[in-house]
Amino acid sequence: MGTLVICDHPLIQHKITFIRDKMTNTKQFRELVDEVAMLMAYEITRDLPLSPVRIETPVTVTEGKVIAGRMIGLIPILRAGLGMVDGVLKIIPSAKVGHIGLYRDHETLQPVEYYCSLPSDVAERELIVIDPMLATGGSANAAIDMLKAKGCRPTKLMCLIAAPEGVKAVQEKHPDIDIYLGALDEKLNEHGYIVPGLGDAGDRLYGTK
């Protein structure tokens, strides 16, 4: 089973509280999501391998450590996943970005695919799937399915807020994936929304409702 990491650093908890607040406007919401994504990237990169390098300080020659060149790809699920990409890229600037377009049918809650564009060397990269919301888990599972079907190597799923139902669904279907969350909420409501959640992440990011 992949690991489940709740990134509950006080800064992340503080910012998620304002992200949840319905009085937070679109501009503030976007900025906060960007900041939390950046802070979560710190935790997500904790296992990056290092290699030694000899450098010269103004005082002496010494051995430092640098990231050992692991190739990473970020796969935001459109639309809402886009809101977290720039924050992660601030920490992992060499990552390439592929996009998967999925929307959740409002009646059936099933994900519907409408776009897929991946970097040419995607199969050589370790992929992090990004979406602020993990509700039923249908969208995340569909994105991971699509990547695996193309011979790619998704290893991590990064979400701002999840419902226990979504975590369980991904763990059952893709036990090889490590899940990183900013918060694990209580439940889904009868409309498939996370409670307490933050409402519709895409609409709040882009002001579409």
Ligand SMILES: O=P(O)(O)OC[C@H]1O[C@H](OP(=O)(O)OP(=O)(O)O)[C@H](O)[C@@H]1O
């Ligand atoms: O776990 P699930 O039950 O699949 O729900 C989560 C999905 O729902 C939202 O996308 P939405 O369908 O609202 O599309 P949008 O990002 O374009 O708003 C969210 O960003 C996830 O992709």
Ligand SMILES: O=c1cc[nH]c(=O)[nH]1
């Ligand atoms: O609570 C939810 C569930 C799915 N998608 C969202 O944007 N919010």
Ligand SMILES: [Mg+2]
């Ligand atoms: Mg939406």
